[in-house]
Amino acid sequence: MKMLIDGEWTDAASGETYEVRNPASGKLLDTAPLGGAEDVKRAVDAAREAQKKWSAMPARDRGRIFFKAAQRIRDRQADLATMLTMEQGKPFKEARDEIQGFANILEYYAGISAALEDGLIPLAQGKRGAVLRRPIGVCGAIIPWNVPGIIMGWKVGPALITGNTLVLKPATTTPLTNLSLAYAMGEAGLPKGVLNVVTGPGKSVGDEIVRNPGVRKISFTGSIETGKRVLQAVSASMKRVTLELGGSDPMIVCDDFDINKAVAGAVHGRFYNCGQTCTAAKRLFVFEAIADEFIGQLKSRVERLNVGNGMDEGVEMGPLNNRAQWEQIKGLVEEVRTKDEGRVIVGGRVQDGEQYRNGFFYMPTLVTNVAPDSRLLREEVFGPVLPIVVVKGLDEAIERANDTKYGLGSSIWTNDMEKAKAACERLESGITWINQHVKLPPEMPFGGVKESGIGRENGLETIDAYYELKSIML
Missing domain, CATH: 3.40.309.10 (Aldehyde Dehydrogenase; Chain A, domain 2)
Incomplete structure (x- = not known):
């Protein structure tokens, strides 16, 4: 399989690949490009260029693309779930539910897209203020291998519906499902360069996403130890950051x-x-x-x-x-x-x-x-x-x-x-x-306290994390 940069399915700049194997049998499933810093730079450049038109598109129109993508994913649910099971290991039923969950997330953000607008605020003495919401620009997302479909949805949904573009790094052991979901979104009309998926190790691909000056926000899901390193790295350029760092x-x-x-x-x-x-x-x-x-x-x-x-x-x-x-x-x-x-x-x-x-x-x-x-x-x-x-x-x-x-x-x-x-x-x-555990619908904000993270994903609460807010006094 190839990675996705600027709407094109491409090999890594190095020409190298790595193997993706089934954890239940050890059998080879496919290969993926062994991406590096140069591939991320290409993806960031493409995302920056695509963001100009994507952010100018009405949010409602972005939502229509999300609705189409969700339907395509539902139509291919069985095939996508099979791929997810074979590369991640989970039972097919759990994989099928996860693919459905990704579609649910897209539909949720599509559903609220019409409400994503600037607002007037009544002030004292008959005056008014306004809050302008503008997309941050190019965002970066780094996701783990445990629930790659759902967590991809948590990053892609709010980032793109608010007019940002995204460079996403899947886990090295589970890139195939993420690439396939991105392909389905492209088929549904997502413009080239809006969503880029660069495969490869964290030490090259992940590090470049975090440090690249063209990326203005990072959303990371992973361990506390890695999350702290991400936080240190982004502090130098004051990037926005959302961290979901696991729990006990x-x-x-x-x-x-x-x-x-x-x-x-x-x-x-x-x-x-x-x-x-x-x-x-x-x-x-x-x-x-x-x-x-x-x-x-x-x-x-x-x-x-x-x-x-x-x-x-x-x-x-x-x-x-x-x-x-x-x-x-x-x-x-x-x-x-x-x-x-x-x-x-x-x-x-x-x-x-x-x-x-x-x-x-x-x-x-x-x-x-x-x-x-x-x-x-x-x-x-x-x-x-x-x-x-x-x-x-x-x-x-x-x-x-x-x-x-x-x-x-x-x-x-x-x-x-x-x-x-x-x-x-x-x-x-x-x-x-x-009297329940684990269930996380897209309407509910999700994140941790103490060392389990910074910020929230899901729900309306995550939307402002993908906007720059500007106050206007009239």
Whole structure:
């Protein structure tokens, strides 16, 4: 496959490529251009030129292109989902939902496009003011491999609907879906140069996007460590920045809630996408009054999870996406055993069987009696491992949930709305779910507090992050 610069499908300036392989089988899927700084510079130049006409187009007309693109993507949902499953590893059903989610995002921003206009403000003594909203210019987006379709939508939707143009870098392991989505948008009438996709490693492509003076805003999704480096780099030129830097989301299960429903929520919240989701339920706090029954039911349900190739019928959890992630998860669980930091009650090892031999499979894992200073509780665990902590009540659960540098998501499972209200007010996170976890519709702003990020994506709240605002006094 080739990358997209100025509406043309092109090779890297170096002429080099790299392999994209299926994480379930190790089989070669395709190759992608090994882009570098020169390719980014070409893309930025193209985006800058395209932005002149794109920003002059009425927002409603940009919205019409979004509507057409969403329909094309829905028409090809099965093919796009197959590609996503094969390069990322997730079950086909999850991939299909993700492709639909990308279309939903485009339709949401298309739907609000007519309301994106300047406004008059009544002032004292009969005077008036006005606020002019003008696009920033060329924006840069760097996205990860875990949910590449949805996260691409989070960047593309608000950036383009507000009249900006975009240079996007996919993750090296999952470029094919992003390129295909960009192709569909081009077919729907997106002008050349408005959306450019440059494939290649972060050290060359990502670094140039961040540092290039022609890029005036960066939207990055990834680790805290990389996000801090991005923030340092953009500070030199005072670029706008949105950072979504992952989390270690607590899930609190109270003793008044239906145990069967909470167990189902924990299984979905932790093992959806093989646990490789920023907002996955990564730390489970369960009230001691129901702990034994809850853990017993959870153990039974996790033991029955159908793990395999995401394209196979009935598979509920696929492989980890890449070797580095697979090795990290193996190492974390082994560390827990070596340091006696917890008790593995389910899983805790590589999946057995010939069908798993060439893939990055790891058994869904539950760990109880977790030491407070274990990395399972202190760091973001990006894989199918769930630490379980028994607490006496809500106060202890909230205190322990907040004892982290992360603050992305959280959830509470209770029938008592006073407990739910207290959790929403006291949990230090950008989003709190009540009796659910993970779901993120495009209407709702999404982002973190503390070290989980800066700014918000989704919803109306992200729109002003893609505008320069100018106040006019009449």
